[in-house]
Amino acid sequence: MTVQPMTASTIAKKVVNQDPFFILDVRNEDAFADWKIEGKNIQYLNIPYFDLLDGVEEILEQLPTDQDIVVVCAKEGSSIMVGEMIAEEGRAVHYLRGGMKAWSEHLEPVKIGDLKDVGELYQFVRIGKGCLSYMIVSNGEAAIVDATRMTDVFIDFAKTLDVKITHILDTHLHADHISGGRKIAEAVNGTYWLPPKDASEVTFAYESLEEGRTITIGDTTIAIQPLYSPGHTIGSTSFIVDDTYLLSGDILFIDSIGRPDLAGLAEDWVGDLRESLYKRYKELSGELIVLPAHFMIIEELNSDGSVSGKLGTLFAENHGLNIESEVEFREMVTGNLPPQPNAYQQIRETNMGKLTPDEETQREMEIGPNRCAIR
Amino acid sequence: MIKTDFILDAKGMACPMPIVKTRKIMKEMEPGKVLEVQATDKGSTADLKAWAEGSGHYYLGTTEEAGVLTHYVRKSSEDEQVEKKHPHIVSNEQLKAILEENREVLVLDVRESAEYAFNHIPGAKSLPLGNLESELGNLDKETEIYVVCRTGSRSDVASRKLAEAGFIKVKNVIPGMSEWNGPTEKVV
Numbered sequence: 001m002t003v004q005p006m007t008a009s010t011i012a013k014k015v016v017n018q019d020p021f022f023i024l025d026v027r028n029e030d031a032f033a034d035w036k037i038e039g040k041n042i043q044y045l046n047i048p049y050f051d052l053l054d055g056v057e058e059i060l061e062q063l064p065t066d067q068d069i070v071v072v073c074a075k076e077g078s079s080i081m082v083g084e085m086i087a088e089e090g091r092a093v094h095y096l097r098g099g100m101k102a103w104s105e106h107l108e109p110v111k112i113g114d115l116k117d118v119g120e121l122y123q124f125v126r127i128g129k130g131c132l133s134y135m136i137v138s139n140g141e142a143a144i145v146d147a148t149r150m151t152d153v154f155i156d157f158a159k160t161l162d163v164k165i166t167h168i169l170d171t172h173l174h175a176d177h178i179s180g181g182r183k184i185a186e187a188v189n190g191t192y193w194l195p196p197k198d199a200s201e202v203t204f205a206y207e208s209l210e211e212g213r214t215i216t217i218g219d220t221t222i223a224i225q226p227l228y229s230p231g232h233t234i235g236s237t238s239f240i241v242d243d244t245y246l247l248s249g250d251i252l253f254i255d256s257i258g259r260p261d262l263a264g265l266a267e268d269w270v271g272d273l274r275e276s277l278y279k280r281y282k283e284l285s286g287e288l289i290v291l292p293a294h295f296m297i298i299e300e301l302n303s304d305g306s307v308s309g310k311l312g313t314l315f316a317e318n319h320g321l322n323i324e325s326e327v328e329f330r331e332m333v334t335g336n337l338p339p340q341p342n343a344y345q346q347i348r349e350t351n352m353g354k355l356t357p358d359e360e361t362q363r364e365m366e367i368g369p370n371r372c373a374i375r
Numbered sequence: 376m377i378k379t380d381f382i383l384d385a386k387g388m389a390c391p392m393p394i395v396k397t398r399k400i401m402k403e404m405e406p407g408k409v410l411e412v413q414a415t416d417k418g419s420t421a422d423l424k425a426w427a428e429g430s431g432h433y434y435l436g437t438t439e440e441a442g443v444l445t446h447y448v449r450k451s452s453e454d455e456q457v458e459k460k461h462p463h464i465v466s467n468e469q470l471k472a473i474l475e476e477n478r479e480v481l482v483l484d485v486r487e488s489a490e491y492a493f494n495h496i497p498g499a500k501s502l503p504l505g506n507l508e509s510e511l512g513n514l515d516k517e518t519e520i521y522v523v524c525r526t527g528s529r530s531d532v533a534s535r536k537l538a539e540a541g542f543i544k545v546k547n548v549i550p551g552m553s554e555w556n557g558p559t560e561k562v563v
Contacts, residue, residue, distance in 0.1 A: 028425040050394045050426040074418050078391040364417060 003083030006070055006094040008106035012127045014068075015039040015298065016108075016305035021068040024059075026052065026082050027100070035368045037072065037096075037103060037128070038298040049078035056085045068094060075099040101363060103128035107153045109135075110306040112291065115242045119218065123291065123306050124153065129366065130295050131177050132307055136241055139218025143167040145239065145247055146293045147180035149362060154184060166190050167215055169224070170351075171249030171293055172236040173198035176341040178362050179351045182206075195228075198235030203353035209237045229280055231273025232258035246288040246311060251276055253292045254300040254309045257320030261337055270333045277321060286312025342368040377447065377563065378488045379411040380404070386415045386443060393419045394426055397448065401432060406452030407529075409435070409487045414444050423448065433525070436493035438563050447489040452529075461534035461547045470521055470548050471557040474498075480519040485533040486552065490525065494552065497560045504529045507536055516542050523548040523555075 014021055020041035025032050026049040036044070045062055052059070063069055063086070071079040071086070071093060079095040086093045096103065106128055112121045119138030126132070126148055134145040135154065142163040144154050147170075158165050165188040168181045172195060182204060185192035193215070196208040215224040227238040232250040236258075239247040250258040257277060260269035288311040295307045302308065315321050323329040341347070343365040349355045350362070357365065383400055385393040393414045400410060412423065420437050423446050427434035435447035465473070473480060474496070482499040484491050491501040502510055504524070514520070520542060524530040527549040534547040 028422050030421060030425070048422070048425060048429075049391050050398070050422060051429060053395060053398060073390070075390060077389045081391055 001087040001090060001092065003071070003080060003087045004092075004094045005097040006068075007097050008102045008128070009108070011037065011070065011096065011103070012106055012108045012125075012305075015042075015127060016301065016303075021070060022064050024063065024069060024071045024082070024086075026071060026073045026078050031074065035100070037100075040298060043067070049073060049082050052082055052085065056082065056089060060086070060089055060091065063091060063093075065091075070094045070096055072096045072103075073099050075101050100128070100367075104363075104366060105150055107133070107148065107150055108305060109153075109157060110304060112245070112289075112306055112308060116244070119242075121241065121245060121291075122157070123308070124148070124157075125295075125301075125305060125307065126177075127305075129177065132291070132293050132295065134247060134291060136217055136224065137161060137163050140164060141166045141218035143169060143215065143217045143224060144181070144184060145169045146171055146174070146249070147184055149178040149180045149183070149366075151180040151183045151187065154180065155187060158188075164188070167193065167217065167224075169193040169209065169215070169239070171195075171238065171247065172233040173348060173351055174250075175233075175344040175348050176294075177366050178347055182353070195226075195233075195235030195237045197230070198233050199352075201352050201354070209235075211237075227280065229276035231260055231269055231276045234269060234272070236276070240284075240288065244289060245291055246281075246284065247291050247293075248281075249293045252281065252290060252314065252318070252321075253294055253296060254290070254307060254314065255318060256296050257318070257333075259337055260333060261340075267334060270330050273333060274326060274329055281311065282315070284311060286310065286315065290314055342366070377411070377492045378409075379447065380408040382411045382413065384413050385419070386413050388414065388416060390416050390418050390422065394422050397423065398426070398430075401448070401450050404450050406450050407487075409447060409449045409489045411489070412446040412448065414446065415442060417444070420444060420446065433490070435489050436561075436563065447493070449487060449490060461531050461538065461545070463534070463546045464527075464549045465521065465546045466549055467551070467555055467557070470523075473521070474557070478519070480521060481514075483514075483520050483522045483533070484524070484552075485522060485529050486524050490552075492563050493561050494559050495561070496523065496552075496555065497558055499523065504533055507533055511537075511540050514542070516540075517544070519544040519546075521546050521548050523551045525551055525553045527551045 018040045022043045025046045028048045032046040071083040073079040076099040083093050083095040107124045107126050110123050112123050122135040124133040133147050136143045142158050142165045168185045168190050170181045192206050193209045194206045209226045211228045225240040229238045229251050230236050260273050290309050290311050424434045427448050431451045433449040437446045482496050484499040484501050485504045487503050522530040522534045530547050534545050537545045
């Protein structure tokens with residue numbers, strides 16, 4: 001018997017379908033505690049590969065015989081080694097091809113819905129890191145919102161739909177992942193849009209995302225209306241698409257809200273965050289479907305693997321939208337902050353164009369979980 | 376430059392090979408010796424540290440230069456479990472208090488130079504146990520000497536050697552650097 005590869009895509013489908021399976025994670029214990037493949041029906045065993053160099057006999061009993069076993073490590077080398085040892089004992093076993101690196105980079109496209117006249121909206125779920133990107137398609141043209149650095153995925157997807165990418169937008173200057181927006185704009189000769197208040201230090205040309213400037217996709221069919229909603233960053237801008245969808249960036253998530261501290265100004269921006277969530281969003285139709293730029297926990301995934309929720313439902317159920325006292329809100333938002341994302345300062349500078357790390361370094365900078373939200 | 380006993384060139388090797396090779400060399404090394412591992416795999420720092428802790432060896436530290444990580448690990452030595460025999464001992468806290476008085480004393484650190492490099496008491500003199508005898512002539516027999524190592528066992532051996540050679544004010548510091556919470560400095 002030999003160890004078989006399993007792709008990140010296959011595992012993503014298992015997670016979405018809530019299939020039970022077993023992960024033997026052979027990274028060291030700190031890495032496992034920090035960040036792992038999450039899923040409702042996954043069972044885990046974490047034993048570092050360096051504790052298994054003398055053999056795997058001792059753990060065989062702990063491996064199930066009625067479920068797929070996937071050995072996982074950082075880049076795949078150790079998981080192949082341990083997988084081979086298990087296979088030699090006569091057990092069926094897989095390894096995650098490309099390791100957690102591939103898991104972190106995998107994007108799963110999900111169709112959110114059709115637009116009113118002609119067009120569709122797609123969500124790209126970066127399931128290993130909790131990032132969400134969007135493609136709005138209409139009449140042969142496409143806009144992309146909050147693209148990740150895996151730009152080929154978006155460009156290839158547009159090709160299979162036979163549409164031309166014309167506009168690329170970022171809701172804000174990201175601190176947790178490297179934006180692919182500028183790179184896509186260069187590759188397809190499209191227009192890159194950024195909120196000017198987040199872009200004061202950028203080193204490249206961009207179009208200013210401002211309220212009142214409507215962006216149209218394909219024969220003026222679809223309107224993207226920017227809505228200034230500061231709080232996560234000072235420039236944070238939401239989009240209302242086709243009067244139906246609210247792309248909320250990192251301001252509002254399904255079960256949590258944005259954190260205001262990643263540009264170092266938590267105290268200053270908490271007021272903006274409250275104003276955006278409790279006043280500006282409150283005035284919008286409760287029927288709008290909220291499409292955030294992140295999810296925090298796997299429970300936020302719908303049964304088709306997408307992440308969305310009605311604004312009215314969120315106002316009823318999202319804890320972060322139901323704190324009446326301003327003092328209490330301030331306390332929760334500034335006093336209860338999770339650890340900052342790995343390398344977030346370098347990521348911000350990369351997104352400003354100040355740093356140009358190579359691909360391997362970009363990968364290292366993004367390793368780990370997403371930490372943009374407060375629950 | 377940190378002096379080590381063995382060097383493993385694991386540059387260009389992908390995980391798991393740096394740890395697999397380290398483990399193999401450490402098996403053949405004598406207890407107490409220090410291995411230098413040169414690697415380019417970024418994950419090797421955390422893995423080597425976790426592996427050393429789990430297997431009873433001592434991870435001393437890592438330096439980085441031009442994309443090359445240099446890790447230092449010391450093989451555990453059995454004699455660290457033997458009973459302390461030198462009769463004159465002070466605790467870490469007592470030594471800390473003595474150093475705060477700014478008296479004329481010598482702190483003699485008898486760990487390997489790689490251990491000293493990453494973490495030592497300011498002003499301490501580095502004299503690895505293996506070099507002690509050849510260096511005895513350079514030490515003053517009247518000086519108040521506080522001998523320190525990681526856990527108090529190598530310094531016990533050193534204290535007895537010093538006493539036998541006629542040093543009269545020698546005290547072994549118990550337990551030593553493993554639990555030292557006073558000021559430290561490094562030279563890497």
